[in-house]
Amino acid sequence: MENILTIKNLSVSLTGKRGTVPILHDISLEIEAGHILGLVGESGSGKSMTAFAITQLLPGGRNSIVGGSINFCGQELTEKKESELAKFRGKEIAMIFQEPMTCLNPVFTIGRQMTDVIMTHQQKNRTEATSKALEMLEKVHIRNAERVLKRYPYELSGGMRQRVMIAIALSCSPKLLIADEPTTALDVTIQAQIIFLIKEACKASGTGVVFISHDLGVVSQLCDKIAVMYSGKIVEMGTASDVLRDPQHPYTKALLSSIPRFTPKEDADDKLYAIPGMVPDPLEVISGCRFAPRCPYVLDICRKEEPPLKILEEGHCLHCHFQEEVQA
Ligand SMILES: Nc1ncnc2c1ncn2[C@@H]1O[C@H](COP(=O)(O)OP(=O)(O)OP(=O)(O)O)[C@@H](O)[C@H]1O
Ligand SMILES: [Mg+2]
Known part of the structure; x- marks a missing residue:
């Protein structure tokens, strides 16, 4: 390999x-x-x-x-x-980090940030980039992807933001x-x-x-x-x-x-090392x-x-x- x-x-x-x-x-x-x-x-x-x-x-x-x-x-x-x-x-080479907030720009929508990245690296116009962004959000199992594209990072939960980061990284x-x-x-x-x-x-x-x-x-x-x-x-x-x-x-x-380990307290004879x-x-x-x-x-x-x-x-x-x- x-x-x-x-x-x-x-x-x-x-x-x-x-x-x-x-x-x-x-x-x-x-x-x-x-x-x-x-x-x-x-x-x-x-x-x-x-x-x-x-x-x-x-x-x-x-x-x-x-x-x-x-x-x-x-x-x-x-x-x-x-x-x-x-x-x-x-x-x-793509990267994702512990706190997606540090990588997402708070003043732009998710859609804008995703399409910007896609357009920077691939020959795509905004419309094509938007459909790629939707495809990627669906790949990371985000429901209502169209709505999420219009959201700002602070409007999403931590788990959702990390999914968005993975979608961007893999796009x-x-x-x-x-x-x-x-x-x-x-x-x-x-x-x-x-x-x-x-x-x-x-x-x-x-x-x-x-x-x-x-x-x-x-x-x-x-x-x-x-x-x-x-x-x-x-x-x-x-x-x-x-x-x-x-x-x-x-x-x-x-x-x-x-x-x-998941041992009930009364059964746990050995302390955590x-x-x-x-x-x-x-x-x-x-x-x-x-x-x-x-x-x-x-x-x-x-x-x-x-x-x-x-x-x-x-x-x-x-x-x-x-x-x-x-x-x-
Ligand atoms: N900017 C810096 N200048 C000098 N030393 C640094 C700098 N950043 C980190 N270090 C030192 O480099 C070493 C390795 O740090 P690193 O961040 O890679 O650890 P880590 O394994 O990722 O730890 P963590 O699990 O806390 O993220 C540490 O001793 C740290 O103090
Ligand atoms: Mg570290």
């Missing part, structure tokens, strides 16, 4: 008041057409920065990329001119969709509907999806592959079933045991494995040497000294 996106050894540093801060370390991942990759990890682990790097919209601009390559359908994005990149964004049939916590602000039933929509759109049109979430439950319902990020690194990656059913990295195991400590500040100098200070299985070598990449079986890989020792 053809890869939509191949990231190799990507490193990102941001320069600001605190000097130059390394944010992403040696990120490598691949996404095939019609596949969904989940990026998970605690707050501050670098999920959004990975998304911004792909779209070349990092806060520090493109100089923030200090190494590695981002290949999108055979084209090296890190070498493209800004004017060329603008053509990719919104058309071939130009992107090859890659980046969804950064798109369901975090929604209640669970709406969340399930949005997840279903993303899956449907991806499978129907062969769009590759990067789905970012700190919620492993959501990711498990949706993703083909999962990459677990910790402190700017991918610590474990594999098929969703390998990572969720047979996690190997202590951080992945800890994340999984911190998911609440909370990973002690916090994701380190990116400026914090940690030798060896960045998870070592919080890891229950920490060995001497973990504090000295960075764990190398270990490939377990097809596609399932991780960086962990402990796992290596156990196997040995």
Whole structure:
């Protein structure tokens, strides 16, 4: 299967008041057409920065990329001119975010905003763009689409706004969709509907999806592959079933045991696990494995040497000294 996106050894540093801060370390991942990759990890682990790097919209601009390559359908994005990149964004690479209000313009109707986007990227006049907008709203299962086109963003519920954002994102049939916590602000039933929509759109049109979430439950319902990020690194990656059913990295195991389960209170004998400590500040100098200070299985070598990449079986890989020792 053809890869939509191949990231190799990507490193990102941001320069600001605190000097130059390394944010992403040696990120490598691949996404095939019609596949969904989940990026998970605690707050501050670098999920959004990975998304911004792909779209070349990092806060520090493109100089923030200090190494590695981002290949999108055979084209090296890190070498493209800004004017060329603008053509990719919104058309071939679409994005949706947690709060659609920040992307929708409050002073224009939904119809106006949808047709503007469609007309920017496709050879269509306003009438044709309007019928495309209607078609897209119906695709995301919005009833009374004609009425919704005349509404302003504030007149819609959060779930409806997120559907509109997905309709806009998919209206130009992107090859890659980046969804950064798109369901975090929604209640669970709406969340399930949005997840279903993303899956449907991806499978129907062969769009590759990067789905970012700190919620492993959501990711498990949706993703083909999962990459677990910790402190700017991918610590474990594999098929969703390998990572969720047979996690190997202590951080992945800890994340999984911190998911609440539906056990009646009187039956719940084990308390919910909370990973002690916090994701380190990116400026914090940690030798060896960045998870070592919080890891229950920490060995001497973990504090000295960075764990190398270990490939377990097809596609399932991780960086962990402990796992290596156990196997040995
Ligand atoms: N503009 C910025 N300048 C410098 N550092 C930043 C900037 N924005 C974010 N960071 C830092 O980059 C690191 C990664 O942040 P990122 O937003 O990618 O995390 P995240 O995994 O998306 O977290 P969350 O789940 O909270 O969205 C964090 O340590 C954060 O403090
Ligand atoms: Mg984020």
